[in-house]
Amino acid sequence: MIVTEALTRTFTSRKQTVEAVRGLDLEIRRGELVALLGPNGAGKSTTLRMLTTLLAPTSGGARVAGFDVVDAQAAVRGAIGYVGQGNGAGHQQHGRDELVSQGRAHGLSRRDARARADELIADLGLASVSDRKVATLSGGQRRRLDIAMGLVHRPEVLFLDEPSTGLDPQNRANLQAQVERLHAETGNTIVLTTHYLEEADALAERVVVIDHGRVIADDSAYRLKSGLGDRITLAFADVSGAEVAATRAARLPGADVTRDGSRVVARIAHGNELVGALVHDLHGAGHAPVGIEVARPTLDDVFLELTGRSLREANESPTAQDENDDSREGAAA
Numbered sequence: 001m002i003v004t005e006a007l008t009r010t011f012t013s014r015k016q017t018v019e020a021v022r023g024l025d026l027e028i029r030r031g032e033l034v035a036l037l038g039p040n041g042a043g044k045s046t047t048l049r050m051l052t053t054l055l056a057p058t059s060g061g062a063r064v065a066g067f068d069v070v071d072a073q074a075a076v077r078g079a080i081g082y083v084g085q086g087n088g089a090g091h092q093q094h095g096r097d098e099l100v101s102q103g104r105a106h107g108l109s110r111r112d113a114r115a116r117a118d119e120l121i122a123d124l125g126l127a128s129v130s131d132r133k134v135a136t137l138s139g140g141q142r143r144r145l146d147i148a149m150g151l152v153h154r155p156e157v158l159f160l161d162e163p164s165t166g167l168d169p170q171n172r173a174n175l176q177a178q179v180e181r182l183h184a185e186t187g188n189t190i191v192l193t194t195h196y197l198e199e200a201d202a203l204a205e206r207v208v209v210i211d212h213g214r215v216i217a218d219d220s221a222y223r224l225k226s227g228l229g230d231r232i233t234l235a236f237a238d239v240s241g242a243e244v245a246a247t248r249a250a251r252l253p254g255a256d257v258t259r260d261g262s263r264v265v266a267r268i269a270h271g272n273e274l275v276g277a278l279v280h281d282l283h284g285a286g287h288a289p290v291g292i293e294v295a296r297p298t299l300d301d302v303f304l305e306l307t308g309r310s311l312r313e314a315n316e317s318p319t320a321q322d323e324n325d326d327s328r329e330g331a332a333a
């Protein structure tokens with residue numbers, strides 16, 4: 001459904017060149033639900049904007065639903081729905097009217113546009129608010145209305161750019177559930193960008209991790225994580241207990257062990273199965289731990305392993321590239 005070949009986009013602003021997307025090769029099959037995951041400034045939105053014909057590639061290319069994003073822009077646009085980061089619906093309009101207008105803009109008759117609007121209102125749980133002005137809707141309701149607008153013409157592919165950014169955890173979970181249901185019911189191809197680890201983990205069958213404009217990993221969240229092993233943290237009442245534990249944990253096959261004072265952290269494949277015997281062994285040696293924690297790896301651990309940085313922290317601290325954001329509009333124009 002989507003194929004990119006060495007897709008590249010650079011921006012030049014204030015005499016600085018930013019390589020936003022660098023030689024992206026990607027294949028997405030019909031019906032896949034894919035999350036492009038990466039920190040702020042990784043190149044996710046730029047990728048989406050090229051795939052949706054809003055931005056021309058500097059080099060390389062892409063085909064969406066069989067159409068070239070440069071040579072067949074109108075055909076691509078007919079095949080896709082795109083929900084950008086900003087809210088699309090007019091603030092002073094009523095939600096239902098916005099959906100009907102959108103349907104009309106896509107060439108539906110008034111009757112079909114109304115029927116489609118009602119269908120989407122039901123599908124996206126907007127029944128109680130569709131007659132309200134858009135400005136009065138909550139963030140989550142607005143995002144759901146935006147998604148409904150992107151679906152009016154029954155696109156084959158739906159692109160969602162950071163659909164849940166700015167929503168509180170409850171609304172985020174609600175939106176994720178809607179997207180999952182939509183995917184299960186329609187079998188549409190859905191590509192979304194996110195910098196929420198939990199979102200990519202919970203939602204996508206496939207996670208494409210992007211950093212500095214490149215794909216650095218591409219697999220299911222389960223497989224990305226299972227390669228890393230579990231993290232066992234043992235706390236002791238004194239340093240000597242931790243020293244003994246570090247020595248014994250290091251004997252476990254493939255264990256990567258670090259000690260920080262009276263705390264020992266071991267990363268071990270199948271750590272959840274091995275921890276019982278390790279604790280039993282330490283107990284017998286007179287060094288029972290006072291705290292035991294076994295954590296399954298997260299996507300943040302995957303990102304850390306791949307880049308040496310935590311994605312959580314990368315999101316919090318803007319990169320030098322992000323500082324170009326002030327000049328985005330000028331450069332885009």
Ligand SMILES: Nc1ncnc2c1ncn2[C@@H]1O[C@H](COP(=O)(O)OP(=O)(O)OP(=O)(O)O)[C@@H](O)[C@H]1O
Binds near residue numbers: 042044195327331
């Ligand atoms: N129009 C533009 N002009 C100049 N630089 C740009 C422009 N658009 C994007 N960039 C730069 O390209 C890089 C990638 O930006 P992009 O918006 O694609 O990242 P992102 O992964 O979507 O980040 P976010 O999660 O913050 O939306 C950033 O360094 C950004 O500053």
